Amino acid sequence: MAKVPVQFTLNGSEKAEFIDSGTTLLNALRDKIGDTSPKGGCHQGTCGACSVIIDGELRLSCLMLAETCNGATITTTSGLAVGGVLHPLQRAFLDTFATQCGFCTPGMIMAAKVLLDHTPNPSREDVVEALSGNICRCTGYEPIIRAVLAAARANPQNAA
Amino acid sequence: MAIRRGRGVAAINYPTGMNLGGDPTQALVHSTPTGNFMVTLSSVDLGQGMKQIMAQICAETIGVPTDRVVVDTADTDTGPHCMGTFASRGTHRAGNAVIQAAREARQVMLEVAAEELEVNASDLETDGQGNILVKGAPQKSISIFDVALSAHFKRGRSISGRGMFLIPRSYPEKETGAMKPSTCYAHACTVAEVEVDDETGEVTVLTVKNVFEIGRALNPKMVEQQLVGGSWMGISHALYETTEPYYPNRDHGGTDFNQYLMPGPGDLAETEIIVLERPSADGPYGAKGPGEMCANPQMPAVANAVFDAVGVRIDTLPITPERILRALKAQAN
Amino acid sequence: MELRKSYFADVRKDDLHEIGQPRPRSDSPGHVTGRTAYFADRNFPGMLHLKMVRSPHHHARIRSIDTSEAEKHPGVIKVLTAKDVPHNVYTILILIQVGPEDETVLADGKVRWKGEAVVAVLAETERAAQEAAAKVKVDYEVLPAVFDMEEALKPGAPIVNEYHGQNYYLYDSGACRKVRFGDVEAGFAQADHVLEQSYQSSPIEHAPTETTGCVVAPEGNDRFTCHTNTQAMFFTLDNTSIILQMPGSKLHFVGGTVGGGFGGKVDVIVEPIAILGAKLTGRPVCFIYSREEEMQISSPRAAEKVVIKDGVMKDGRIVARKVTGYTDAGAYSRHSPYGAQKGAGHYPGPYTVPNVWIDTYCVYTNRTPSSAMRGFGVTIGDFALEVQMDKLARLIGMDPLEFRFINAYRDGDMKAHRQPTEGAALIECMQEAARVANWPVAEKYMAMSSYKNGA
Numbered sequence: 001m002a003k004v005p006v007q008f009t010l011n012g013s014e015k016a017e018f019i020d021s022g023t024t025l026l027n028a029l030r031d032k033i034g035d036t037s038p039k040g041g042c043h044q045g046t047c048g049a050c051s052v053i054i055d056g057e058l059r060l061s062c063l064m065l066a067e068t069c070n071g072a073t074i075t076t077t078s079g080l081a082v083g084g085v086l087h088p089l090q091r092a093f094l095d096t097f098a099t100q101c102g103f104c105t106p107g108m109i110m111a112a113k114v115l116l117d118h119t120p121n122p123s124r125e126d127v128v129e130a131l132s133g134n135i136c137r138c139t140g141y142e143p144i145i146r147a148v149l150a151a152a153r154a155n156p157q158n159a160a
Numbered sequence: 161m162a163i164r165r166g167r168g169v170a171a172i173n174y175p176t177g178m179n180l181g182g183d184p185t186q187a188l189v190h191s192t193p194t195g196n197f198m199v200t201l202s203s204v205d206l207g208q209g210m211k212q213i214m215a216q217i218c219a220e221t222i223g224v225p226t227d228r229v230v231v232d233t234a235d236t237d238t239g240p241h242c243m244g245t246f247a248s249r250g251t252h253r254a255g256n257a258v259i260q261a262a263r264e265a266r267q268v269m270l271e272v273a274a275e276e277l278e279v280n281a282s283d284l285e286t287d288g289q290g291n292i293l294v295k296g297a298p299q300k301s302i303s304i305f306d307v308a309l310s311a312h313f314k315r316g317r318s319i320s321g322r323g324m325f326l327i328p329r330s331y332p333e334k335e336t337g338a339m340k341p342s343t344c345y346a347h348a349c350t351v352a353e354v355e356v357d358d359e360t361g362e363v364t365v366l367t368v369k370n371v372f373e374i375g376r377a378l379n380p381k382m383v384e385q386q387l388v389g390g391s392w393m394g395i396s397h398a399l400y401e402t403t404e405p406y407y408p409n410r411d412h413g414g415t416d417f418n419q420y421l422m423p424g425p426g427d428l429a430e431t432e433i434i435v436l437e438r439p440s441a442d443g444p445y446g447a448k449g450p451g452e453m454c455a456n457p458q459m460p461a462v463a464n465a466v467f468d469a470v471g472v473r474i475d476t477l478p479i480t481p482e483r484i485l486r487a488l489k490a491q492a493n
Numbered sequence: 494m495e496l497r498k499s500y501f502a503d504v505r506k507d508d509l510h511e512i513g514q515p516r517p518r519s520d521s522p523g524h525v526t527g528r529t530a531y532f533a534d535r536n537f538p539g540m541l542h543l544k545m546v547r548s549p550h551h552h553a554r555i556r557s558i559d560t561s562e563a564e565k566h567p568g569v570i571k572v573l574t575a576k577d578v579p580h581n582v583y584t585i586l587i588l589i590q591v592g593p594e595d596e597t598v599l600a601d602g603k604v605r606w607k608g609e610a611v612v613a614v615l616a617e618t619e620r621a622a623q624e625a626a627a628k629v630k631v632d633y634e635v636l637p638a639v640f641d642m643e644e645a646l647k648p649g650a651p652i653v654n655e656y657h658g659q660n661y662y663l664y665d666s667g668a669c670r671k672v673r674f675g676d677v678e679a680g681f682a683q684a685d686h687v688l689e690q691s692y693q694s695s696p697i698e699h700a701p702t703e704t705t706g707c708v709v710a711p712e713g714n715d716r717f718t719c720h721t722n723t724q725a726m727f728f729t730l731d732n733t734s735i736i737l738q739m740p741g742s743k744l745h746f747v748g749g750t751v752g753g754g755f756g757g758k759v760d761v762i763v764e765p766i767a768i769l770g771a772k773l774t775g776r777p778v779c780f781i782y783s784r785e786e787e788m789q790i791s792s793p794r795a796a797e798k799v800v801i802k803d804g805v806m807k808d809g810r811i812v813a814r815k816v817t818g819y820t821d822a823g824a825y826s827r828h829s830p831y832g833a834q835k836g837a838g839h840y841p842g843p844y845t846v847p848n849v850w851i852d853t854y855c856v857y858t859n860r861t862p863s864s865a866m867r868g869f870g871v872t873i874g875d876f877a878l879e880v881q882m883d884k885l886a887r888l889i890g891m892d893p894l895e896f897r898f899i900n901a902y903r904d905g906d907m908k909a910h911r912q913p914t915e916g917a918a919l920i921e922c923m924q925e926a927a928r929v930a931n932w933p934v935a936e937k938y939m940a941m942s943s944y945k946n947g948a
């Protein structure tokens with residue numbers, strides 16, 4: 001099978017790989033580059049577990065071909081903590097007990113991050129809308145919604 | 161045509177552990193040279209938080225803070241046998257095994273401390289902070305750190321313990337069905353309030369008020385996780401879920417999350433959870449298994465609320481708009 | 494969530510240090526940073542991908558299987574059929590002496606449900622495995638199938654599973670698990686009203702976000718390490734040992750960090766065939782269900798039919814309850830015979846009824862085998878029981894909650910399966926529910942207690 005080169009920035013570092021043409025970004029990240037934080041819950045675009053941020057936009061990495069990401073800037077959940085300090089969303093998910101099996105968590109955090117990046121002070125409806133592409137089978141969603149709202153409140157810019 | 165409101169109630173009980181027993185679980189506990197404790201199991205954490213709960217149970221029994229305990233589980237080369245994580249058995253069965261193992265380890269720990277302090281082991285107690293004190297004379301104490309060092313390097317003692325929990329298997333009597341399905345039961349009562357659109361058949365669950373009796377909330381935040389998630393699943397089962405929408409016809413089965421329906425973050429009922437604790441006689445610190453039963457009472461409570469709202473009985477799950485509309489039509493005729 | 498400490502305070506000591514504390518979960522930091530290692534996060538060089546060729550028919554005889562084209566497909570390393578599996582006919586509960594063996598790892602001569610595994614293809618890439626699977630030719634003779642439990646139980650119905658010989662599981666007690674307590678017919682005769690109703694559910698999928706699967710690596714010394722998301726490590730190991738006729742000492746299972754189970758990961762399906770693939774190729778193998786397989790191939794919660802006949806007095810006492818439960822096992826037993834009889838131990842629910850008759854059947858049909866799920870054997874029964882309770886209350890013009898108080902079990906009450914009730918707390922749950930929901934209940938019920946001599 002023809003190999004094609006891909007090159008992008010992942011969580012601040014340059015990555016370059018030769019991959020089989022047609023490989024999804026999800027499989028390239030997990031199997032080639034070794035970032036297993038995006039999860040494959042369906043490989044068909046219906047669960048959100050594979051969510052990543054590409055050039056500031058939320059994307060389902062199972063529905064993207066890696067070769068279309070050349071030159072892109074990609075963020076995954078494994079790259080959110082800086083210098084061992086958790087991102088406020090990670091902190092909030094921890095503190096409010098918003099993870100159970102944790103399989104949906106990286107995708108949820110990605111979706112929430114894009115929301116907070118664009119809408120630092122979201123309403124509950126904004127959060128619901130932002131998470132509506134992500135499936136969680138354990139929590140019943142309410143704890144996750146609360147975690148995202150708590151993260152937003154923790155942002156000093158949102159101090160009333 | 162109108163939006164109609166109704167409410168319904170349901171009450172249930174649920175057995176803890178594998179039906180009819182006969183489902184063993186073992187645990188091993190040992191201390192490291194500096195007085196941390198390892199719990200070794202082969203039990204599986206499905207996301208409910210088994211590892212954390214076993215750490216808390218071990219810590220409570222030994223008398224140390226939970227962060228001094230590490231749980232190593234689900235490696236068949238190292239962990240002793242566990243029947244598995246199902247039937248609300250994890251906390252109950254493995255928890256009891258961990259208590260037994262931790263008690264044995266604690267006893268050795270106290271014996272070594274007694275030798276160091278030149279007192280009787282029975283005169284010692286733990287302060288829960290990592291120290292062993294002489295009862296009534298707390299100034300006379302030794303840290304568990306020092307006890308473990310002494311056990312390892314000076315006294316040649318293994319601070320360790322073995323635990324096994326087995327409820328003997330019950331065999332149902334053929335003609336009468338006399339049997340012992342379980343040793344303890346959790347309980348619940350749910351009141352659900354719904355709105356039914358009698359034009360579309362759509363049901364909105366407005367509120368669910370769930371009261372659960374679970375023996376003991378070993379970690380209240382984690383219990384809450386189970387109960388909130390379970391309540392959601394119960395509503396989901398009531399109104400949406402099936403792999404065969406026209407059962408027993410095999411057609412139209414969903415193959416992805418777009419076709420297999422569940423309530424999303426925008427479809428949540430306002431959920432209230434109250435927990436009662438009647439410790440069970442044979443549960444670890446009185447705990448019963450809360451993980452399964454918490455999803456059961458919502459189904460009948462919602463069904464009863466639908467009847468209260470629109471006066472039709474849907475006795476087939478899931479309670480879909482189609483079933484409601486057909487029943488309303490039949491009622492009108 | 495609120496803990497109501499006032500209930501049962503007399504039988505509970507709240508003097509613990511670590512228990513009862515909302516300590517943070519030790520696994521959560523791994524979850525929020527994406528560092529938690531699930532089975533599928535293991536990647537081994539040279540790993541093969543396993544894909545199943547599945548039956549397109551509900552019930553058919555296999556005339557022939559031709560794998561020659563598939564074997565020639567680029568990237569294909571091995572194609573497995575029934576003859577490659579050392580002990581191909583198995584049943585998982587054999588470990589606790591619940592037989593007979595009734596299911597094949599790979600179909601041999603017959604398929605009994607649409608989706609049944611027939612041929613396993615191992616290839617260098619997932620895509621190659623998928624493409625090669627499509628090239629396997631199976632010649633089927635389609636047989637009549639039965640989907641409806643009532644049809645299946647009729648004489649002359651097509652036999653779903655010859656290992657049973659009839660379309661129900663044969664217990665030592667006969668065609669069903671039975672409970673007989675008191676005299677149910679006398680109870681009906683004495684009752685002011687008799688109400689018989691039938692309830693039905695449809696199969697339900699566990700739908701964990703992480704699908705079922707495993708990754709197997711040969712250790713190079715004749716041992717195999719299987720990274721799996723099974724809910725039961727040794728149960729899976731020991732069954733694999735039987736199926737592969739391989740000493741358990743050659744098997745090493747690692748797991749325990751699972752992306753949701755809900756009962757869906759207690760069948761032993763993916764591990765034996767993946768380990769066999771690793772053994773026969775000497776390569777690491779992964780076999781991970783697609784979402785479609787998880788939805789339609791993995792065992793669902795069984796559909797159940799529950800028929801309840803009750804005799805009730807005008808004053809609210811239930812004097813007789815007869816329950817007939819049917820569990821749709823699909824084509825194979827898996828855990829269903831156990832689930833069906835769990836229902837027998839559960840009815841008549843948390844109520845004290847003097848005359849009880851229970852029959853629970855485990856029925857075979859030509860559909861995806863069902864198995865355990867959260868609330869196994871009880872969930873659908875509770876739906877039926879509690880809707881029935883609502884109907885009974887309305888039938889006699891009584892408040893549904895008060896009606897339950899009258900019948901609620903209390904410590905010392907004899908259950909139908911002849912165990913005295915211990916540790917009951919139904920009454921207190923209902924009292925608290927009445928309070929939080931502002932559901933008016935007469936004072937005498939609010940003063941009741943589950944204790945033996947409680948008011």
Ligand code: FES
Pocket residue numbers: 039040041042043044045046047048049050051060061062063
């Ligand atoms: S794996 Fe991409 S949406 Fe499910």
Ligand code: FES
Pocket residue numbers: 098099100101102103104105135136137138139207702752753
């Ligand atoms: S925590 Fe398990 S799927 Fe969300």
